[in-house]
Amino acid sequence: MKFMDKTAINPAIELPLMEAFYTIQGEGAYSGCAAYFIRLGGCDVGCVWCDVKDSWNADKWPVTSIDKIVEEANKHPAKLAVITGGEPLMYDMSVLTANLRSQGFQINVETSGAHAFSGSWDWVCLSPKKFKAPLPEWYQHANELKVIIFNQSDFQWAEEHASKINSGCKLLLQPEWSKQEKMTPLIVDYVKENPQWQISLQTHKYLNIP
Numbered sequence: 001m002k003f004m005d006k007t008a009i010n011p012a013i014e015l016p017l018m019e020a021f022y023t024i025q026g027e028g029a030y031s032g033c034a035a036y037f038i039r040l041g042g043c044d045v046g047c048v049w050c051d052v053k054d055s056w057n058a059d060k061w062p063v064t065s066i067d068k069i070v071e072e073a074n075k076h077p078a079k080l081a082v083i084t085g086g087e088p089l090m091y092d093m094s095v096l097t098a099n100l101r102s103q104g105f106q107i108n109v110e111t112s113g114a115h116a117f118s119g120s121w122d123w124v125c126l127s128p129k130k131f132k133a134p135l136p137e138w139y140q141h142a143n144e145l146k147v148i149i150f151n152q153s154d155f156q157w158a159e160e161h162a163s164k165i166n167s168g169c170k171l172l173l174q175p176e177w178s179k180q181e182k183m184t185p186l187i188v189d190y191v192k193e194n195p196q197w198q199i200s201l202q203t204h205k206y207l208n209i210p
């Protein structure tokens with residue numbers, strides 16, 4: 001296995017791959033759909049409540065050829081790929097997305113939007129973070145805005161992003177996992193009062209699947 005400093009990675013041929021797994025999309029508009037998850041290593045956003053902190057250091061994860069990533073993805077019946085991380089947009093996503101598309105995949109992305117747009121996406125989940133704000137270019141590309149609710153002030157913060165988003169974008173509020181018991185009832189009340197929003201739950205955690 002090859003490991004290297006992520007600055008030396010050529011994202012036209014290889015990427016640091018933390019894990020890839022076939023599961024059910026647990027969150028957002030595609031919740032319930034079988035999907036192949038590709039989790040890239042490396043993130044510099046630093047969310048205090050991140051549920052995959054192990055992903056942050058890209059150097060920990062094997063540099064894997066895009067050909068291999070796509071070959072593995074192709075072994076499963078669902079032709080829906082979800083690119084996540086870490087923060088996948090740390091890398092130029094052009095070649096990974098082009099190669100998956102050439103194999104007939106629908107390609108969804110989970111991103112904070114903190115890095116420059118690249119790649120060709122069928123569905124963009126923009127999940128903005130206080131720890132490193134999204135770049136303005138992401139508001140036009142987002143198909144769903146998924147705001148994590150960790151405390152009361154996050155509702156106001158969610159509205160700030162909603163005011164900048166494109167008009168076709170779905171608006172989703174998702175409880176931060178460790179605060180779920182406290183915040184979910186507040187989210188229920190909020191959505192009843194503000195029905196332009198919907199609830200997104202991390203259903204894979206309730207189902208005990210990856």
Ligand SMILES: C[S@@+](CC[C@H](N)C(=O)[O-])C[C@H]1O[C@@H](n2cnc3c(N)ncnc32)[C@H](O)[C@@H]1O
Binds near residue numbers: 088126174177
């Ligand atoms: C681990 S992140 C990776 C993709 C990208 N870095 C991002 O944050 O969008 C995948 C999704 O999980 C969400 N998430 C991470 N930790 C969470 C937690 N503790 N509770 C609820 N959602 C969480 C993120 O907001 C994001 O929508």
Ligand SMILES: Nc1nc2[nH]cc(C(=O)O)c2c(=O)[nH]1
Binds near residue numbers: 026
């Ligand atoms: N089942 C499942 N659904 C997910 N939706 C977004 C995830 C992610 O970590 O990006 C995720 C994940 O890790 N597992």
Ligand code: SF4
Binds near residue numbers: 047052055087
């Ligand atoms: S941006 Fe995503 S991967 Fe990075 S710390 Fe935040 S939740 Fe975790």
Ligand SMILES: [Mg+2]
Binds near residue numbers: 051052
């Ligand atoms: Mg996850």
